[in-house]
Amino acid sequence: MTTNVVMPQMGESIAEGTIVRWIKKVGDSIDRDEPLFEISTDKVDAEIPSPAAGVLTEIKVKEGETVPVNSVVATIGTAGEAKATTATPPSDTLPEAAAGQPEAAATTASASDDGAESDEDNESEPREDARRQKSSPLVRKIAQEHNVDLSQIHGTGLSGRVTKQDILGYIQLGKTADQPAPKTERRAEAPSTAPAPAAPTFKPGENVRVVPMSVMRKKIAEHMVLSAHTSPHVYSVYEVNFARVSMLRDKKKADYEAAGAKLTFTAFIAKAAIDALRQFPIVNASIDGDNIVYKKDINLGIAVALDNGLIVPVIRSADEKNLLGLTRAINDLANRARSKKLNPDEVQGGTFTITNPGIFGALYGLPLINQPQVAILGVGTIEKRAVVIDDGIAIRPMCHITLGHDHRLVDGADAGRFLADMKERLENFDEAWM
Numbered sequence: 001m002t003t004n005v006v007m008p009q010m011g012e013s014i015a016e017g018t019i020v021r022w023i024k025k026v027g028d029s030i031d032r033d034e035p036l037f038e039i040s041t042d043k044v045d046a047e048i049p050s051p052a053a054g055v056l057t058e059i060k061v062k063e064g065e066t067v068p069v070n071s072v073v074a075t076i077g078t079a080g081e082a083k084a085t086t087a088t089p090p091s092d093t094l095p096e097a098a099a100g101q102p103e104a105a106a107t108t109a110s111a112s113d114d115g116a117e118s119d120e121d122n123e124s125e126p127r128e129d130a131r132r133q134k135s136s137p138l139v140r141k142i143a144q145e146h147n148v149d150l151s152q153i154h155g156t157g158l159s160g161r162v163t164k165q166d167i168l169g170y171i172q173l174g175k176t177a178d179q180p181a182p183k184t185e186r187r188a189e190a191p192s193t194a195p196a197p198a199a200p201t202f203k204p205g206e207n208v209r210v211v212p213m214s215v216m217r218k219k220i221a222e223h224m225v226l227s228a229h230t231s232p233h234v235y236s237v238y239e240v241n242f243a244r245v246s247m248l249r250d251k252k253k254a255d256y257e258a259a260g261a262k263l264t265f266t267a268f269i270a271k272a273a274i275d276a277l278r279q280f281p282i283v284n285a286s287i288d289g290d291n292i293v294y295k296k297d298i299n300l301g302i303a304v305a306l307d308n309g310l311i312v313p314v315i316r317s318a319d320e321k322n323l324l325g326l327t328r329a330i331n332d333l334a335n336r337a338r339s340k341k342l343n344p345d346e347v348q349g350g351t352f353t354i355t356n357p358g359i360f361g362a363l364y365g366l367p368l369i370n371q372p373q374v375a376i377l378g379v380g381t382i383e384k385r386a387v388v389i390d391d392g393i394a395i396r397p398m399c400h401i402t403l404g405h406d407h408r409l410v411d412g413a414d415a416g417r418f419l420a421d422m423k424e425r426l427e428n429f430d431e432a433w434m
Contacts, residue, residue: 001077001078002057002075002076002077003051003052003054003075003076003077004072004074004075005036005037005050005051005072005073005074005075005076006069006070006071006072006073007039007061007067007068007069007070007071007073008039008048008069009069009070010039010041010044010046010069010343010344014041014069014344015068015069015161016041016066016067016068016069017039017040017041017066017067017069018039018040018041018064018065018066018215019037019038019039019061019062019063019064019065019066019067019073020037020038020039020040020045020063020064020214020215021037021038021063022036022037022038022059022063023035023036023037023038023047024036024037024050024056025056025059026056026057026058026059027055027056028055028056029054029055030050030053030054030055030056030076031050031053032049032050032051032052032053033049033050034049034050035047035048035049035050036048036049036050036056036074037073037074038340040214040215040216040219041344044311044342044343044344044346044347045215045216045311045340045342046340046341046342046343047339047340047341050076051076052076053076054076054077054078055076055077055078056074056075056076057075057076057077058074058075059073059074060072060073060074060075061073061074064212139162139163139164139166139167141288141372142164142167142168142171142226142230143167144289145230145289146171146229148167148170148171150162150167152170153166153167153170154166164222164223164226165218165222168222168225168226168229171229172225172229214308214309216306216308216309216311217308217309220309220310223370223371224368226371227368227369227370227371228368230371230372230406231369231371231374231406231407231408232406232407232408233366233368233369233404233405233406233407234404234405234407234410234412234415235366235402235403235404235405236402236403236405236412236415236416236419237364237400237401237402238400238401238419238420238422238423239398239399239400240398240399240400240401240422240423240426240427241387241396241397241398241426241427242265242382242396242397242398242399242426242427243396243397243427244426244427244428244429245265245268245426245429246265246382246397248268248429248431248434249263249264249265249268252434256324256327259324260328261324261327261328261331262327262331263327264327264330265379265382266302266330266354266356266379267323267326267327267330268323268426268429269354269377269379269401269422269426270300270302270315270318270326270330270354271323271326271425271433272422272425272426272429273300273352273354273377273422274298274300274318274319274326275421275425276418276421276422276425277298277319277352277418278298278319279418279421280414280417280418280421281294281295282294282374282409282410282414283352283374283375283403283405283410283414283415283418284298284351284352285351285374285409286351286372286373286374287372287374287406287408287409292409295351297316297317297319297351298317298318298319298351298352299314299315299316299317299318299349299350299351299352300314300315300318300350300351300352300353300354301313301314301315301350301352301353301354301370301373302314302315302330302333302334302353302354303353303354303355303356303367304333304334304337304338305359306337306338311337311342311347312347312350312353312355312370313333313334313336313337313342313346313347314333314346314347314348314349314350315329315330315333316349322433322434323433323434324434333346350370350373351373352373352375352376352377353367353369353370353373353376353377354376354377354379355367355376355377355378355379356378356379357378357379357380358379358380358381358382358399359381361381362380362381363380363381363400364378364380364400364401364402365378365379365380365402366378366402366404367402367404368404369404369405369406374405374406374408374409374410375403375404375405375406375410375415375418376403376404376405377401377402377403377404378401378402378403378404379399379401379402380399380400380401380402381399382397382398382399383397383398383399384396384397384398385398401419401422401423403415403418403419
């Protein structure tokens, strides 16, 4: 009996996925729920388990290829049935993908008429309306903020879907050559607005090694460009004495380990940040056009460094957890992020983010905001330094904390009050909060 392996639906808004790595090869035996291949989507990287036990008989999609959800990517059968690996999905993949994606089926059907000029003239307006819909809420939000008409962008995603990369490229470089220019009267005195070609980054024969970006690296690049284009970043830095926190951590470390949690400084910082966010809700907000959206839930993102990039899993309703609960959540999400076991909803919906470049020895960091949030906390290294206390010189564990904030909404005074509140909580951390 043959079992089809399909590209899974890793979240409601995800229409496609990229095969990053095949863990098994054609002819390998595999058990049910054993990891079969690794995928990357807009939201998360994950290892996909086998839907059945048997032998991997055929691989239909190569590493690095992107296919719609519900597409058949491999087959599992019995020993002796293995076939040669094929480079591309067979034609019967498309109907299966379309069956799971009504929107994709409709847009594919309309796209098949593009070859006839008379049809194109008659249907140009409906087709523009369809193109407006073939984009994610994030893409439409970016378009609204930058006053961009999505119908003017040629989408490179599934069935002409306008992706984040499409709209960011449009905003940064202007309309590409394959996009029709608006019909306006040409004026001789008007200067050309076509973007200048990018200068080559290396010369022929130069001693370089060129490798393609990974899917994760591309998505990180897209998010960082989006953040830099969206928010005017301003930074405030405070120095914090961690003597009290260090003493409590040493005192409670064994108790937490007995409860199955590794107590780190990050948990103390997260607790102080959550309490400060309650006091200053403007830092836990977002901008929607001309409106301010105050988030009642505190969904705390904790950045986790991976071998090939960075991911930000989210602790939902973090303000409902005590220090032990936060410690367990941080440990769990970090471990599953590194082992590619996160679910898509665990990297979405964050309202505030903490990133810790200090674990690599950085004195402090100036991180970019995780859109659509309006602030991000950077934590520097915690190290003993000479400080003045009561007019005397003392050695204390000190740390710089940085708040990067969106100056469209968060002013310097807001940032200062938020960081001062965090500093007070950390330097006078109450054992009862644990």
